Amino acid sequence: MRVSQLLIPTLRETPADAEVISHQLMVRAGFIRKAAAGVYNFLPLAWRVVKKIEQIVREEMDRQGGQEIMMPIIQPAELWQESGRWDVYGPELFRLKDRHGRDFCLGPTHEEIITDLVRGEVSSYKQLPLLLYQIQNKYRDERRPRFGLMRGREFIMKDLYSFDRDEQGLDVSYNKMYAAYTNIFSRCGLVFRPVEADSGAIGGNDTHEFMVLAESGEATVVYCPAEPCGYAANSERAISPPDLPAGREEPAPVQEVSTPGSRTVEQVTAALKVGPDRIIKTILYETEKGMAAALVRGDREVNEIKLQKALDVLRLEIAGPEAVTKATGAPVGFAGPVGLKGMTVVVDTEVEAISNAVCGANKNDTHLINVNPGRDFSWHKCTDIRLVRQGFPCPNCSTPMEEARGIEVGQVFKLGTKYSKVLNAVYLDEKGISHPIVMGCYGIGVTRTIAAAIEQNYDQNGIIWPLAIAPxxxxxxxxxxxxxxxxxxxxxxxxxxxxxxxxxxxxxxxxxxxxxxxxxxxxxxxxxxxxxxxxxxxxxxxxxxxxxxxxxxxxxxxxxxxxxxxxxxx
Ligand SMILES: [Zn+2]
Missing domain, CATH: 3.40.50.800 (Anticodon-binding domain)
Structure with a gap:
């Protein structure tokens, strides 16, 4: 083809609204043009890249026995009501009505549609396992669409759903998809890492994310550098053995000490000459079930995903200064668990083991010393709520772990019977006994993969395409x-x-x-x-x-x- 005849409208200037490099370069190099916030036109070069990635995805899905289908973008509300997600999905679901006033949504995902399809067509164990997939536009009404193709409101995804008789069958399907994803991102020429992940809103048991490693990635990956250990997890999910003292010290009587202006762990450490591992940090949150306090050691951070699970809440926000003062009687920086009332208290495992600790006194410019968990305060739950960072020991082999930034381009999920039970998708076994079908779902963000490929491959002059996906x-x-x-x-x-x-x-x-x-x-x-x-x-x-x-x-x-x-x- 001839450049004189191709629509490649390159720009010398960086567009003002493009924050990340992939967005900037895709606009400047004439790949995409915005139609609305988070909604893009794909010009000839970009569309060629889309088609190439789709082709690689298609070949690897087919190789594992996947069958390509096409499901509707417009989905009836009834199915979402049946699964219970119509009400809980929230404002990210694009909702619309037809001329008769019936509710529909634009599909952000297709668990409901495909489970409905399969419950109508599959009745016997002889029809299983089944792997069905599509490559299609998906919709998510992001509050703040940004970063170009990284977080659009309309995007292209491959979604495959597996249907099996039992957990062993699901394991086989899951491993097939894991292998397929490894092939896909390798063939695309990307540096990536599969990591253990949190199952989040879709729900399910086991799940891995495939992360393209790039400095600009929104996710943090924690991994063990030792071979062949290979432990790797999204930091939302990562675990590490607790650092526990050898034994308990003789508890001393609690004392109030004056700590004027010492609000941070560093300041308290300096003022009282104690290590941060002696300090109990108390962080207050607001949730739909009321206030909550999270207690971690002074040298740790709260993992809010773990905390959210421990509290079993949907909304979790750090309490503002006014709410903190109202709840504790002291300004931010002096909260502590002793005498704290009217909220759910979650204690990290490491905090429970500290003897003669330091914490805020719920009083301005004051801390308490010689605080002993159990003796001086109690809690509703004691569990792991620590954020795992670089240097923390590996849960498998204790090697200090390392950290990297990543962009999530794919995810594999074991759904189990979550959808088949509520939507009654069952099969009959050899003896005519009915069982719920065991499901998995497996997504790849095709358009996001393009953005991730650029985030990983560029220099000051522009994009450097891996050969396999170059336009x-x-x-x-x-x-x-x-x-x-x-x-x-x-x-x-x-x-x-x-x-x-x-x-x-x-x-x-x-x-x-x-x-x-x-x-x-x-x-x-x-x-x-x-x-x-x-x-x-x-x-x-x-x-x-x-x-x-x-x-x-x-x-x-x-x-x-x-x-x-x-x-x-x-
Ligand atoms: Zn390890």
């Missing part, structure tokens, strides 16, 4: 359109490569070479062939690798073979 492999650039020899040679190379099945573009625009080179780097074609008078005088052309910057001078008759070798190596 085109090669661009041929004649330096001067006015030079007949250059144009003839460039056209001939373009034709030869096209006929050879290489995805090649020719930049035939009557532009200055600098403009053509800048655009080529911005769009990120993996290979650039430059036809200029200097090298032509020696009978050669220049082949430049976008990623390494490596330049090879080749005769025209060597070129096709070399390009073919590079492409087939990916």
């Amino acid at each position: 085109f492999h090669v661009i041929v650039i004649p330096v001067s359109n006015k030079d007949e020899l250059q144009m003839e040679t460039a056209e001939r190379i373009y034709r030869t490569l096209s006929e050879d099945g290489v995805e090649v573009l020719i930049d035939d625009r009557n532009e200055r070479p600098g403009v053509k080179f800048k655009d080529a780097d911005l769009v990120g074609y993996p290979l650039r062939i430059t036809v200029g008078s200097k090298t032509l005088a020696e009978g050669k052309v220049e082949l430049r690798h976008r990623r390494s910057g490596l330049v090879e001078l080749l005769r025209e008759d060597e070129l096709t073979g070399r390009v073919r070798d590079i492409i087939s190596a990916c």
Whole structure:
């Protein structure tokens, strides 16, 4: 194809509303244009990338026995009411009415639709296992859509659902999908890591997320560097053995001490000359069930996902200064568990083990020393609510763990019988006994994978596409359109490569070479062939690798073979 005829509207300026690099580069390189907040047009280059990722996904799903189907985007409210999610899904669900006033939603996910389909069509164990998938637009009415394709309100997903007789069958399906996902992201040329994850709102038991590692990632991944241990988890979910003292000290009597202006752990540590592992940090939260206090050691942070589970609440927000003063009688920085009333108290396992601890006195500029959990205060729950960070010991092998940022591009879930029970999707076994079908669901954010690929592969000049998902492999650039020899040679190379099945573009625009080179780097074609008078005088052309910057001078008759070798190596 010819650049002069393709819609590739590149921009020199960075768009003002684009915060992350993938969004900036996709707009600047002419891949996407906004239609509404979080809703985008995909221009020819972007659509080619979408199709390539979809093709890789499709091949790997089919290889594992997946059957591609297409379900409706518009879903009737009745099914969501039957599963109980119509009311709990919240404002992220795009809701609409038809002309008769009947409620519908735009599908954010398809558990209800597919379970309804399967309960109507599957009745016998002979029809199981079944793996059904689709690649389709999904909708989520984000409060604040941002980051371009990273967090849109309309996005493309592959979702596969597995249907099995029992847990063992589910394990087989789950492992198939885990393997397929590993192949997919490897084939896309991405650096990624599967991690244990929290099951969140969809519900379920086992789940892994596939994270593309990138500095800009919103998620934190904690992992064990020791081989072959390989423990890796989303920090929301990560666990680490508690750091417990060898024994209890003789409890001393509680004392009030004056700590003027000491609000933070660092300040209290300095004022009272105690280690942060002696300090009990008390953090107050507001929930739909009222106030709650979370107690962790001074050198720890609260994992709010774990806390939310411990409290069994949907809403969890740090209490504001007014609420803290109202609940404790003291300004922020001096809350403590002794005498604290009117709230649910959750104590971290490590806090329960501290002897003669320091904590806030619920009184301005005052702390308590020699506080002993159990003797001086009680709690509703004692459990692990710590946020695991870099350096914490691995739960499997105790090696200090490391941290990385990641972008979630895929997730595999064991749903079990959560949906089949409420929607009554059952099968009959050999003896005619009825059982709920055991389900799993497996998603890949196709458009998000594009954004993640860019977040992981760019430099100051633009995108650096992994070859397998690049919109085109090669661009041929004649330096001067006015030079007949250059144009003839460039056209001939373009034709030869096209006929050879290489995805090649020719930049035939009557532009200055600098403009053509800048655009080529911005769009990120993996290979650039430059036809200029200097090298032509020696009978050669220049082949430049976008990623390494490596330049090879080749005769025209060597070129096709070399390009073919590079492409087939990916
Ligand atoms: Zn380990």
